[in-house]
Amino acid sequence: MALANQATYFSEKEQSFDSIILYMDLDAFFASVEIRENPSLAGKPLIVGGNPKTKRGVVSTCSYEARKFGVHSGMPVSQAVKLCPHLVMVRGTYSLYTKVSNNIMGILKHYSDVMKVAGNDEAHLDLTDVVSDYEEARKLAMELKDDVYASEKLTCSVGIAPNKILAKIASETDKPDGLVVLKPLEISDFLAPLDITAIPGVGKKSKEIFIRNGVNTCGDLAKLPHQLVYQKFGKYGLKTWKLVNGYNTEKTEGKFVSRERKSISEERTFFHSYSNWKDIWVSLDSSIQTIVTKAKEKKMNFRTVTLKIRFQNFDTYTRSYSLQCYANSEKQVREVVSILLEEFSDKSPDNIRLVGVKISNMIKIDDNQKTLTQFFNKTD
Numbered sequence: 001m002a003l004a005n006q007a008t009y010f011s012e013k014e015q016s017f018d019s020i021i022l023y024m025d026l027d028a029f030f031a032s033v034e035i036r037e038n039p040s041l042a043g044k045p046l047i048v049g050g051n052p053k054t055k056r057g058v059v060s061t062c063s064y065e066a067r068k069f070g071v072h073s074g075m076p077v078s079q080a081v082k083l084c085p086h087l088v089m090v091r092g093t094y095s096l097y098t099k100v101s102n103n104i105m106g107i108l109k110h111y112s113d114v115m116k117v118a119g120n121d122e123a124h125l126d127l128t129d130v131v132s133d134y135e136e137a138r139k140l141a142m143e144l145k146d147d148v149y150a151s152e153k154l155t156c157s158v159g160i161a162p163n164k165i166l167a168k169i170a171s172e173t174d175k176p177d178g179l180v181v182l183k184p185l186e187i188s189d190f191l192a193p194l195d196i197t198a199i200p201g202v203g204k205k206s207k208e209i210f211i212r213n214g215v216n217t218c219g220d221l222a223k224l225p226h227q228l229v230y231q232k233f234g235k236y237g238l239k240t241w242k243l244v245n246g247y248n249t250e251k252t253e254g255k256f257v258s259r260e261r262k263s264i265s266e267e268r269t270f271f272h273s274y275s276n277w278k279d280i281w282v283s284l285d286s287s288i289q290t291i292v293t294k295a296k297e298k299k300m301n302f303r304t305v306t307l308k309i310r311f312q313n314f315d316t317y318t319r320s321y322s323l324q325c326y327a328n329s330e331k332q333v334r335e336v337v338s339i340l341l342e343e344f345s346d347k348s349p350d351n352i353r354l355v356g357v358k359i360s361n362m363i364k365i366d367d368n369q370k371t372l373t374q375f376f377n378k379t380d
């Protein structure tokens, strides 16, 4: 059983390389809006929520200054006042928060059409089809943060990772105004020093059980054999174990809302060493055939061709080229791929672990456009 399971874990770990997800969370949202509206509140321990006169109700949001006293959202106001006697209380201007939130979500939409709003101050963006690597994702995140600030004078914290849960965890390690990029192979090292409660869903109760079993940090859990984890912490514990070991625990994520397909890709992993480029090309050719057939079925043409290549040491490269006109043939893809592959011609094909091809920048062809495209192709 153990062996079979390990094999499953391994294939899931591989899957986690396929998506690039950005998570954005506005910093102390309600409190920050109040401070923006009334700058004299800046630097003060501030809470939004509850009734300032009766000191009843719960804290909805608190400023970072209030957090230093142990105040947190969801806490009864009476308790917050005990912790911080000079706490400043504001009732909250909820209609304004909604307006600001809608505006910011509108800005985010420009960065990816695959977006999931998770609350009035947080959202996930799927950047898989938007950027070609994590460095490009980082640049895009910097632009996004600047845009949000320019528009609403509010800061946000951003995490970028191969799935939603990791993107959220990453964003929370650098607040306020942070930007953390977590690449697939860095996951277990990144999580190791974090308290086990950094994992969403690990609350007070689970923490107690973990601590009783010697697990304080994510790294403590990662080191345990998975059979023992299952025995002691059950199914959920095993899922957490996979997460802290860098496996993808969100099998279908990445494409988290249904949408018009913006790219078609296929990639193949070689479990044996291949000895020559001819075999690599057999694999590439078959991928090219599959994706172009799919594009034709969907009546879509494409402009961008991307080659992905991963070596045995997991170094992964993606190289893209955009054609001047929309294309629809295998031959065109093959030509681009062969040019992109040249960069790696001095490497040994033995060391190639995976090759893949993606077509993107796609356009739906209706019959009129089809005629036009054919016309232009002929006159080229």
Ligand SMILES: [Mg+2]
Residues within 6 Å of the ligand: 025, 026, 027, 028, 029, 121, 122
């Ligand atoms: Mg927030």
